[in-house]
């Protein structure tokens with residue numbers, strides 16, 4: 116099985132699927148497609164042959180069968196590995212985990228827009244300015260904080276549903292955003308953010324991202340160059 120991803124530094128959706136597979140020890144071949152959004156680039160040529168959405172991540176099986184969209188990838192991986200607790204075993208916890216992943220997939224748009232994932236750099240000044248000026252960002256982070264606190268309180272932690280699950284893989288890029296932009300959260304959310312950043316699968320992804328040394332202008336609203 117191949118997992119096509121984008122640059123690890125920037126690609127938050129790729130990170131969700133990559134961390135999920137690594138955290139559960141599922142064997143896969145990682146294929147990184149360098150972001151290059153100029154017309155006619157290698158990125159456009161290769162991605163168009165893999166998925167009709169022209170976005171990563173994408174799973175491609177040996178016979179060419181492809182699965183795209185992170186939520187669908189998560190479900191496919193869980194279906195293929197029913198022995199692994201990718202979703203919480205308890206039916207209500209599982210429903211709640213799916214609600215949070217769906218909420219993440221469709222929502223938190225202000226947080227995702229103004230605080231794009233950029234693993235290799237810390238922007239505390241930008242984060243402080245955004246926090247002061249942007250009510251929609253504050254509302255997203257407050258909702259996130261409440262969602263995390265509710266799940267952690269019900270499960271007892273250290274991850275949202277106790278043991279690491281798909282929901283945690285889903286929120287790994289958000290933990291990076293909170294940390295890089297130094298956005299204020301409750302003590303419980305901060306402890307979870309730090310536990311997530313310290314998970315070996317997340318640490319490995321971050322270490323790879325730090326080694327990339329790429330600069331993709333379309334993903335760099337706060338820098339002109341490296």
Ligand SMILES: N[C@@H](CCC(=O)N[C@@H](CS)C(=O)NCC(=O)O)C(=O)O
Nearest residue numbers: 121126127128129170171172184185
């Ligand atoms: N809803 C999609 C989002 C995927 C997505 O937007 N991926 C970005 C990289 S993080 C991408 O491929 N962007 C390329 C482009 O916009 O051309 C998913 O869940 O997989």
